[in-house]
Amino acid sequence: MTLQKEKKDNTDRILMIIKMKRHTPLAVIAHDLGITKEGARQHLIKLTDAGLVAIQHKREGVGRPTAYYTLTDAGLARFPDTHAQVTVGLLQSVKRLLGDNALDLLISDREKQHYTRYAAALENKQHIEERLQVLASLRSEEGYMAEWSQDGQTYYFTENHCPICAAAIECQGFCRAELSNFQQLLGPDYEVSRIQHILQDGTRCVYQLKKNNK
16 A cells, blocks of 8 residues: 555544544544544644644543544535535426426335335344444445444434435425335334434534434
């Protein structure tokens, strides 16, 4: 591996780590890269100078504030929307030529196809953890960088990237359809709600799954 390629690989890996974990301390980045903290710090200095990474300091108890690294708008732009301009142009044409109803039908058909694919993969998965893991894998294959976590009896399904973000901005029907799909796929035992939205904070979508006691 050439030195230039190694540097690029480290840059891509660091940006991916911060994208996935959002506010990320130096120790976590160094651990995930498998290098020393000083080595990671040198990479981060270059990324900060390049305008891809920003530093935020947070005080946690007594002592010096801890430095956390986040992606700037330029850093987030390294994870581009898939065919954004073409997609938005097509959506605008459909709406202009055929009307809102045609656009709704297009979104409905797309989500129906996704639902059918996901439902088939989840068919024999009874436990919520299994269903979340399969769904996260499927969504990650599509570029959503999905993962799930648990806090007590509450589950969280996170999409760290949206490969159709430009389309969703143009028509938020995509987001409504996605939430509806997740509610149906994850079953009646849990109430699914979106508690973070990438269109609002620019970082990720987070869905909360709470046990339905009804």
